[in-house]
Amino acid sequence: MKRMRWPAYLGLLLALSCGKWGGRQPEHPSPLAGPASGMPGDCPTHKLAFTQATGCHNDGSVEFCLPKDPQLAVRIRALAPELxxxxxxxxxxxxxxxxxxxxxxxxxPGIECAQSSSSLTEEAWVRLCRVAEDPAVSRIVPTWFE
Structure with missing residues (x-):
């Protein structure tokens, strides 16, 4: 058996590790990550009248307006099917x-909201951030029934 050289061994090690760490996006992105960049801070929180921590302090939903456009509604529902x-x-x-x-x-509670909390789950927050990123959505506010 021939002895492997150090540079060849290092190259093989790097090649094998690239499948696990080599530039792939995380399966569960940061709740503030945007779809394009994948970097934290892309959630347009200026459009949200709440934070992730207070996103469930409402009467069972948050709400927003969309222009009357069936194609737009389909696009937004693809981001958040529970709409x-x-x-x-x-x-x-x-x-x-x-x-x-x-x-x-x-x-x-227990689905979009953390159990016994007024906080949105990470998954729900990501979906709402994706919805808020659409230029047609100007703001998302808590629902309060009277």
Whole structure:
């Protein structure tokens, strides 16, 4: 058996490790990561009237307006399939019903919300950040029923 040289061994070690660490995106990105860059800080929190820690302090959902465009609704639902809507009112998001529709993102305990907490789960936060990144979404606010 021929003895392997140090540089060849190092090259083999690096090649084998690249499959695990070589530039791949994490399976569970940071809750602030955006789809394009994958770097933290890309969540447009200026569009959110809450934080991840307070995202479940509401009457069971958060809401936002979308322009009346079926293709846009399909695109947004692909980011957050649990969306409910369109609804027939302007809601707390104050949609202009002549050109916009109201959508709800549910905040259910143990699903989108951490059990016994007002905090959104990491997965729900990521989905809401993705929705907020769309230019058609101007703001997302807590739902309060009267």
């Amino acid at each position: 409910q809507g369109p609804m027939g009112s302007g809601g707390r998001a104050r949609c202009d019903l002549t050109r916009e529709e109201l959508y709800f993102f549910p905040t259910r």
